[in-house]
Amino acid sequence: MSAHLPITLSVNGEELTRRVEPRETLADFLRRDLGLTGTHAGCEMGACGACLVMLDGLPVHACLIFAVQAAGATIQTVEGLTESAAIADLQSVFHTRNALQCGFCTPGMLVAAHGLLSRCAMPSREEIRDALSGNYCRCTGYEAIVDAIETVARRRAGEAASSMAEEPA
C-alpha cells in the first residue's frame, strides 16, 4: 500500500513508463495496467507456468517477480511474440496438431517452447517433456504439445539445412 513507484521498461517493443505499487507482480502489471491478458495467472507461485514471459531473452514467471524489478528490462509477452512472428511456426503447428484445448496454459507453453528451441535446436521428446515440466496442462495430456514442438524443431532444422545447402560453394 506504499506509494507508487515509476518504472520504465520495454514491453513488446514499446518503451513505457508507468507508476506501479511496489507489491504489484509483473503478471498483474501486464494484465491489469497494460491489458496484455495473454499472460495468465494460474497459481501465482511459479508452479504452473501459465504466466511465462520472455524477460531479457529468457522465459520468466511473471507471477514471481514484482513489476518494479522489471524496470529497465525488455519483455515480450505472447502478444508481442505473435506480432513479431517470432513464434508463428509454433502457433501454426500447435493449431494443426490441436496442441491446445482450453488455451489457458497455451501462452506459457509457447513461451517455454520458444525458450527451449532458442537454447536447444533439436531436443529429443524426453528433453521436450523435461523442458515442459514447469508448465501444467490439464486438457491435452501433453502428447500433442510435445509432437508440435518436435515438428517445429525438425522443420527449423530442415530449413536451416536447406538454406545452408543453397549457399554457393
Place this chain on the structure above:
Amino acid sequence: MNAPLGALDRPNSYIGRSVSRPNAARLLAGRGRYVTDLVLLRMLHVAFLRSPYAHARIVSIDAEAARAMPGVRLVATGPDLARLCTPWTGTLDHFKGMKSAPQLPLPIEEVLWSGQAVVAIVAETRAQAEDAAEAVTVAFEELPAVVEVDHARAPGADRAALAVADNLCFGSRLDTGGIDGVFADAAHVVEEEFHFGRHTAVTLEPRAILADWDPSEGKLTVHHATQTPYQFQDLYSRHYGIPEASVRVVAPDIGGSFGMKLHVYPEDMAVVGLSMLCGRPVKYVADRIEAFVSDIHARDHRVRARMALDDDGTILAMDVDDVTAIGAFSTYPRTSAVEGNQVIRLMGAPYRFHSYRAELSVVFQNKVQTSQYRAVGHPIACAVTERLVDLAAAKVGLDPVAMRERNLIADDAYPCASPTGYQFEALSHQASLAKLKAMMDYDGLRAEQAALRQRGIHRGIGIASFVEISNPSPAFYGIGGARISAQDGAILTVTPSGEVRCQISVTEQGQGTETIVGQVVADQLGVPRERVRVITGDTETTPHGGATWACRGAGIGGETALQAARKLRGNVLAIAASILQAQAGELDMRDGVVVDAASGTERVSLSEVARIAYFRSDTLPRDLSAQLSVAHHHAPQGYPFAFTNGVQGCHVELDVETGFVKILKHWVVEDCGRIINPLLVDEQVRGGVVQGLGAAFFEECRYDENGQLTNGSLADYLVPMACEMPDIVVGHIETPTADTELGAKGCGEAGTAAASAAALNAVNDAMSPFGARIAQIPMTPARLLKALGTI
C-alpha cells in the same frame, strides 16, 4: 467401420474429418477472452474471509475497521445476502430419502468446512479487499469436526451439519436376489477393499465470475466461467427473484472445467447479491489456494467388493459395498450422490453375469463438497471391477486377456441389460479388446516382461475394459426435479451474404464443440466450413439447452445441428427452385452452390439466393415464404443413455527399491460411435487418460484429523507433468447409435474412466513376483513400498 454419413469425397463433407479448431487461433495469439480477463466500467472486486475451522459456530463478526479501510465499498455477511437470495438444497427427488442442509451464499450461524467463505469484502481492487479482509474479526466457537468416514457413520456420531439429523446423506441398495447362495456355491471368490483418494479438477483458470446488476432496468448480466449458462440463468432468476428474461449469463472462453464449473458455489451466488447491493459490477476470481478449499472435490470412496466365479473362470456375481464421503453439503443442483449412484450401477458393466448386490452409503463430513467431475463414478466402478477380474484370473490360472475374452458381453449379444439395470444398445467389447491386444503387441510385452524379470527389472501390464455413459436423457436429472435440460436448441441462419450463423446451446471449453457443430452444419447444409460461424455460451443469443456435460455435446448438440441444417437446406433449395423454376428435389447444395443433384451442374450460388431473398423478395412468388433462419430443438429419444465402451492398456516399470513407477506407454481403444473429428476425439481421450493417471499416481487432497486440507497449493498437490506422462496410442471401433441420424456418442470421459484401473492392474502385475498387492489410489511411492513390505 461403418459407412460415412455424408459423402466424404464431396468438397464440403466434413463428418469424419480431422480439421483444426477455428476458435483456437485467438487462444494461440493470446487473444482469448476469459472471465478472468474481463474488465467492466466501475467494476469492484470481492475477497472472502474464510473459516479457519472445519466446523464452528459463528459467534460474532466485527467488520467496522474493515469498512473504514481504503477502497472498501461494502462488507457483507450471511444475513445481508439472505435477505436477497433464497436458500438452496442439493437433493433430487428420484434419490429417495436424500437429505442435505440448506445453503446460503454466506452462512449465518454455522461453518461446515475449513475454507468456507464467511464474510465478503468488496473494494475497488482485489488487493484492497484482501487488505480489508485482514481487518475483519470473526469470533468462532469450534464444534467437533467429523472427518473420518467410519466415525461419521457410527451411532451417536457428532453431526457434520447441525441442521440434518445424522450424517447419512443418501443410501441405496441394488439386489438381484440370491447373492449369498451364489457366493456360497461358487468355485472361486476373490475380494478386496479399495480406497480412492479425494482429488480435484485443478482447471488452469480457476473459477471466475463477474456479475453486473443494472438497477435501472432490473437486468442482471453474469459473465461466468461455466459449462452451463442456461442452468445458471434459471438459478439466478429463481433464487434472486429476477424474471428469467432479465437474466443473461455469458460464458466466454473457459480455462478448463471438467465438470467442476457446472455446480453452484456459494461465492458465485454471493457475487450476484453483492452486485445488487452495490449497484456496480462485482468480480470474483478464486486464487489457487481458494480453489483447493472451495472447488468441488471428487471420488473419496471406500469400496469392499467381491466376485464369485465358477471353476472355469466365468463370472457369476458381484457384491459391492461403497461408502463415499462428500463433505458437509450435497452440491446443488446436481447433488453429491450421483457419483456413488453411478459407481454401484457401472460395476461389472462390461461383463456377462446376472447376480448383483450393492449397497451405497453417501456420508456427510466436515470437508469441502464432492460432486461431479470428469467420468463421474466410472473410474471407481472400473477399477474395482477390473482389479477383481485380474484377481480372478490369477486365481483361476488364466491370462488377464483370456479372462476378459471369456467374460465380456459378446458383440453380437445386443441389445441387452446390465444386472444393475442399464440398457445397452450396441457395444463392442470383444472387437475393442482384440484391437488393443494387437496394438500393444500384448504377447510380445508378456515375453519381454518375463525376460526382464530375470534381470531384476519389474514391469507390469494392466488391462481395463470400460463402459461410459453419454447422451443423457431426462432420466438423469429432469425426473429428479432439477431444471437441467436434456434437450438442445439451435438457430441456424443464412446471412444476406450467404454465410451461415449457428447459435447453439452446447458450449465450448476447448474440447472443440464449436468445431464439430460447424463441421456438421457445413456437411449437412453443403457449404464450406469457413462460411459457418458457430456462436455459443450466451443465454441472450442462443436457445436454452443442456449445454456441455456428461458427454452430450457431440451426441445431442451434434444431432441438433444436423437436424437444423437439414431443415435450413430444405428452405434454401425451395427458394432456389423457385428462382430457377426447377423442382427442389432435383437440386442439391454443394460447396455453397446450388447444383443439379444428378449432374452436379452449378445453377445458383447460396449468396445469390440470399441476396434475392433478403433484398429482392419482390421477384419471388407471393406464396413463397423465404425462411433463411430456422430454429430447431432436439432431445434424446430411445435409450435413456447412449453407452459407449472401450478398453485400455497400461505398461509400467516399478522400481522396487524406491517405489517409483515409470509409466512406459498407454493404449486406448474406444468406441464413441460416429466420429465427427478424429483429431479432436483422440485428444479428448489422451487428456482424459492423463487425468486418470493423475488420480492413479499423484493427485490427492490430503486432510489432517481436524479436517484441514494440508496440500492445498500447486506446489504440494501433484498435477501430472509432461515428463511423467507417456505417449498414448489411441485406436477406434465405430458403433454408431441408431437413436440419432448422426450416430455420435460421447468420448470425453473415456480416457479418465479406465486409465487408473489399467494403471492399478499394471502396478499389481509388476508387484506379483513379490506376492504384494495394492488396492489404493493414488499409488504413491510410500504406499507401494508399504505394499512391498519394504517400509
